[in-house]
Amino acid sequence: MSGNPSDKVEIALDVNGRVHHARVEPRKTLVDVIRDDCGQTGTHIGCEHGVCGACTVLLDGEPVRSCLMFAVQAQGCKIRTVEGLQSGNELHPMQQAFMDHHALQCGFCTPGFLMLAVGVLEKRPDISDEEMLDVLSSNLCRCTGYQNIIKAVKAAAHTMKAADD
Ligand code: FES
Ligand code: FES
Structure with missing residues (x-):
C-alpha cells in the first residue's frame, strides 16, 4: 500500500x-x-x-x-x-529589450513572456516572425496590447543571434 x-x-x-x-x-x-x-x-x-x-x-x-x-x-x-536570466549586473538581452520597447506595464505577465521567448529563441534562433507570434499568443497580457512585447522579442532575437554569430 x-x-x-x-x-x-x-x-x-x-x-x-x-x-x-x-x-x-x-x-x-x-x-x-x-x-x-x-x-x-x-x-x-x-x-x-x-x-x-x-x-x-x-x-x-x-x-x-x-x-x-x-x-x-x-x-x-x-x-x-x-531570476536566472541576468548575468551579474547585466540584464539578459530579452530583459533589456522589454525595457527599451516598453513591453510591460503592470509587469505581472512579464516573467512568463521573458522565459517563453528566451526558451524558444535559444532553441530556434531563426524562428519566423509568424511562428513567434503564434508562440507568444499562448501567454496572456491584460495591459500592453501585445504590440510592444512583439517589438521587444524581435529586437532581442536580433541581439541574441548577433551574439551567437
Ligand atoms: S498560472 Fe500557470 S498558466 Fe496561468
Ligand atoms: S503588463 Fe500587465 S498583464 Fe502584461
Missing part, C-alpha cells in the same frame, strides 16, 4: 544552478515550490490552470507552465526562472 497522499517527501530541485532541498506534499505544484520553498518569487501565479502562462519557466530548456506540474516531477531537471 502506498502512503497517505499528503505525506511529505524530500525533494531536491536545481533552480538556476543552485540545488534547493525541500520537504513537500507530492501534490504541490512546481510553481508553488519554486516560490514558497526555493524563494524565487519572480515566477508569477495567475490562472493556476495552464491558460495564462504567467508561471512559465524553462525545464531543461523547454518552456513549461509550472502550475501544471508537480514539483516532484521536476527532480533531475535544470529549472531556469526569471
